Amino acid sequence: MSADGEALDEVTPERVRRVEDALAEGRNAEAKQLLEELSAVGQAAVLEQVSEPQRDALVGLLKRDLDPEVLTELDDEVRDDVLDQLDSKDIAAAARELETDDAASLLEDLPEAERREILAELTPDERAEIEKALAYPEDSAGRMMQRSLVRVPQSWTVGQVIDYCREAGDLPEDVYDLFVVDGSGRLKGSVPLGRMLRTKRPVPITELVDPDIPSVPATADQAEVAHLFRDQNLVSCPVVDDKGRLLGVIMVDDVVDVIDEEAEEDLLKMGGVGHDDMHANTVRTVRLRGVWLAVNLLTAVIASLVIGQFEGAIEKIVALAVLMPIVASMGGNAGTQTVTVAVRALAMGELTPANALRFIVKEIAVGGLNGMIFALLMGAAVVLWYHDWRLGAVIGAAMICNLVAAALAGTLIPIGLQKFGVDPAVSSTVFLTTVTDVIGFLAFLGLATLFLL
16 A cells, blocks of 8 residues: 555654654654654554553553554554553544454454443444454454445446445445345345446446356455455455345455465464564563474474484494584475475465375475485585595485485475364474484484494
8 A cells, every 4th residue: 555655765763763762852742743744554663663661652642643544554462552551432433433344353352341341432333333343253254344335226227326426425435346236135246336437327237237256255264365366356355144145345455464464474383483473572472482492392302312322323433423414404494495385385275185196296306306416415525525435325315315205294294284274384394393303313323323333
């Protein structure tokens, strides 16, 4: 959006420092003015970059002057902190200005008692709309959709639709498609706004309707909705109930947010961190990261136990201790490449049971060929280094074994996790590291024990 482009220019390190200096020196009016000059995206960027005490001070200065759109742009952790500084009347005023889906997102994580208090500040109609949105699962189409849309009866003419759009006071600011319904509210199709404006007034609206437009049920997962928008290049998509009645519409800007969230979530999960890790306090960050560090410690112990089985070989041939990390590291890096491709393909719906075997065979072939290439390079280097062709052959054979195992694990682990209902982005890397370390050490040290001792 244009606001994002403006924010890149307006929220410079110099401006953030000016805000911080103004607050530190008690020039509150100047700090408030510096923030009010920014767009909603820009204000959110400043609030995320300053320290927590400074953020609280800025929110205290703005209060009801805070643009409600700022709350939709903030990181979840920062938004929770900002909401703590506002009373129920302030939050209700902000919710009143937002689209229903954004207002529901604002209230969904608040304690039940506080949420009821805020809803009580709204009109019955506003409260009913938000409660309907909150009744849907958090990551569903029903939660994403906007209820503000242009809905017209199939019996109208183009002229009647135009007159309605001019006179109605509750239409959305941005309209791309009109949705036509029958007497029971069932969706009959859509009409692009441009097509209608180029048509003469007496023409029945049904002559312009596209009945084959895609729609999604209110219970559809947001990831499925994002795939639909991407595959069919949609700008908007109607949401219907189980009887085909029109409930609302999902706009492309909401889907872009979902795509960003899904991609960010998968990336952070693969690193064992949370989406709010950047803005969480130290204790919470330690707790979030500690869980996966503990899991990694367990896998490292397993690899160490494998090494421990070959203490005698390592004592007799010190070169093994020098070279064995190379085998494990190459396997780990190759496996990470494969698992990254597999997790992305699963998330995008590109890797399915229909092409899974072909993908696995290809990755094994890639692992085997890369293994042979780097086996020759590393084997030759070891021969030149230690003047022992047998040691070079052992490390070359171990590298081929580990890169093939890494390719196999990098495909089967995420596919298997998804089959059992586990998000492959969460734990694929942990299992992969265990496999490549264990296979790498076992192959190298085992072959060395057989052929060098």
